[in-house]
Amino acid sequence: MVFMTIANKLLHERALEQKNVQSDLSVPQLVEKVLERQEGVLTSTGAVKATTGKYTGRSPKDKFIVKDDISANKVDWGTTNQPIDEDVFFQLYDKVLNHLQSKEEIFRFRGFAGADPKYRLPIQVITEFAWHNLFARQMFIRATDEELVNHKSEFTIISAPHFKANPRVDGTHSEAFIIISFKHKIILIGGTEYAGEIKKSVFSVMNYLLPETNILPMHCSANVGMEGDVALFFGLSGTGKTTLSADTNRRLIGDDEHGWSQNGIFNIEGGCYAKCIHLSEEKEPQIYKAIQFGSVLENVMIDEDARTPNYDDTSLTENTRAAYPIENIDNILKPSVAGHPQTIIFLTADAFGVLPPISKLTKEQAMYHFLSGYTSKLAGTERGVTAPEATFSTCFGSPFLPLPAATYAKMLGDKIEQYGVNVFLVNTGWTGGPFGVGRRMELSHTRSMVQAALEGELNSTDMVNDPIFGLKIPSQCPGVPSHVLVPQRTWSDEAKYEEKAKQLALQFHENFKKFHHVPQAIQEAGPVYKPE
The missing domain is CATH 3.90.228.20 (Phosphoenolpyruvate Carboxykinase; domain 3)
Structure with a gap:
């Protein structure tokens, strides 16, 4: 895959030069930051609970792709893939960077999308919130200390929820925006605190890149039986991909996103993003037990004294979520690569x-x-x-x-x-x-x-x-x-x-x-x- 464009390289250098960048913090360090900054609270499960304000789900009408000489004749433009001009993107890009530079501290995670080393995409995620960085660390594939030494990010995700766009000036539809530039290899997110935008924008990138190498990217979960038989579960959010693929008699490969190469299946992610609505130990024991220290509970209501999650409470949204590393599931295939x-x-x-x-x-x-x-x-x-x-x-x-x-x-x-x-x-x-x-x-x-x-x-x-x-x-x-x-x-x-x-x-x-x-x-x- 291609190295870094000039814009991405500049961002990379600017981020490293800033004293306020906290790079590659461990899970305990990030949990400490979340609590210290009062971004969330610690629950009885050990998971951090955070809320996302008025944006409790994805904002598809606020998602754009930069239309330029690279993407113009390749992207399927329409209401789903909305075009935005390159100069508008750069104006927002500059504003977001200035916004992040004004903060006392921001956070950077470096890792990968793609469990198969032959096809993985090196990424970095720069976030305004510590809990968003914890989310990224749990959702994507974490680099080892040795891999970090030579890690060269090919795509950069920037999340600045407190930066609100002005639609009349910035060319967006609302204060929120999710913009992908395939040419400059940057994902720009602002105005929304919903962490799922980080995850799904990376998946969109993989859906663009993988077919170039004859790999089918798939919105599916996957598991493997004791005899090595692999199964795929396709479906949109809430149809049961995560629930049905978490089977005690089969090893989980991944719960949401996969690639299918000439060698077989590989997980694009390193974590799971499970819906929590009416979650119970009886019906979904693997998911229930996977919510441990370092996990992120998103918009889940809790008892203020005991700090126990109430998975039946839909006061904020029915789209309550839990993000946790795939290793929190007992019965997994590691590495997440199969036939x-x-x-x-x-x-x-x-x-x-x-x-x-x-x-x-x-x-x-x-x-x-x-x-x-x-x-x-x-x-x-x-x-x-x-x-x-x-x-x-x-x-x-x-x-x-x-x-x-x-x-x-x-x-x-x-x-x-x-x-x-x-x-x-x-x-x-x-x-x-x-x-x-x-x-x-x-x-x-x-x-x-x-x-x-x-x-x-x-x-x-x-x-x-x-x-x-x-x-x-x-x-x-x-x-x-x-x-x-x-x-x-x-x-x-x-x-x-x-x-x-x-x-x-x-x-x-x-x-x-x-x-x-x-x-x-x-x-x-x-x-x-x-x-x-």
């Missing part, structure tokens, strides 16, 4: 309550549903979302894809065919009715279905045809009542089910019109029910 997957699970949280809880996909159906990326936006994940909304997010991660969707889809399709991967669509959303009427799918049932898929038990079982979506539904699955497997059987009114199912089918068709260029076999792999 080619045998099974892929597409996770969707269907707010209509009409998709089967599990169905086996053909290659063409897999490509159709990958491009569709249907799920529901869950409350709190983004600002302004207060209840689940049906949405289509291409490749189960369109907010983080700088390149055209076809780039990622073709790579996945080629790999599915090359390695003979079994693909399943799993609905972790609603059953028995839509949101507000039905109920959320039982986690125990979902776990049983996923286990059966991973162990190959659904490859030879009898299948039932779904007459509306054209999906193959297993007639039975160990640990799951048979009526649960067929969605219309869970509804009290089958006519209402059919009405909702056809409504969703039409939304699939309408959304897929933008993929008119894909092969006909993929276009025809969607719902059987079509507009008249």
Whole structure:
């Protein structure tokens, strides 16, 4: 990968020259700084708890990519990848640096994105807040002392939450901004305290860089069985990637972001960013126990005296989070590098309550549903979302894809065919009715279905045809009542089910019109029910 551009090198030198830069502090040192600066409090778990103010989720409308001679003809421009002029970027860049130079101290973390040394990206994260630096240290791959000696950052992330942009002057949409310059290899974040912007902006960078080396970047979790069988779990925030991949019978590779090279799978991160809403030791023991000293609890309410977290309290947001190093999970693969997957699970949280809880996909159906990326936006994940909304997010991660969707889809399709991967669509959303009427799918049932898929038990079982979506539904699955497997059987009114199912089918068709260029076999792999 390319070394450093002039702008990045200047930043690097300016940061080192400043006396207020605290570089590569240890976890205990950062925890001390967080408490000393009153950025957060220590909880009974040993984790630091911090709040993020009015920004309790990502701000996709405030995210930009610098349009220049490097990116102009490569980025898939639109409402997701919004362009911003290079001169506007540099004006903000200079203001943010001046803002950080005025602080008594700022913090720098140096590490990597990418667990495979062949493909990793050296990064540095410069933050105004100590707790943001602790977050970065837990989320990315930490460099050893020996690696720090020769560490040359190829991308720099700068986070200055207290710097508020002026939209009329600075060319932004609000006080918050997340700007990526691929030419100058800088990510500029301001006006928002939500730490997830740091994590996801680095993922966006990897989604830009990795395809250049024929590596598929994926918004998925991954684990590996005792026999070495690898599984991938695709899905947007809140669909169950972290929960379902944290399996006591399988070793965790990573919970959110991976690359698929010619050698196999590797984790892009060194930590996990788990949703905490209604977290319990009984239902999610690995995640519950992973929240230890040095972890970061984001927007989780606590008892002021005992300092115990209340994971059921949604006073601030439903998008409560825990960031912790992957080593806090007992059963992990280290290093986070494995072979080619045998099974892929597409996770969707269907707010209509009409998709089967599990169905086996053909290659063409897999490509159709990958491009569709249907799920529901869950409350709190983004600002302004207060209840689940049906949405289509291409490749189960369109907010983080700088390149055209076809780039990622073709790579996945080629790999599915090359390695003979079994693909399943799993609905972790609603059953028995839509949101507000039905109920959320039982986690125990979902776990049983996923286990059966991973162990190959659904490859030879009898299948039932779904007459509306054209999906193959297993007639039975160990640990799951048979009526649960067929969605219309869970509804009290089958006519209402059919009405909702056809409504969703039409939304699939309408959304897929933008993929008119894909092969006909993929276009025809969607719902059987079509507009008249």
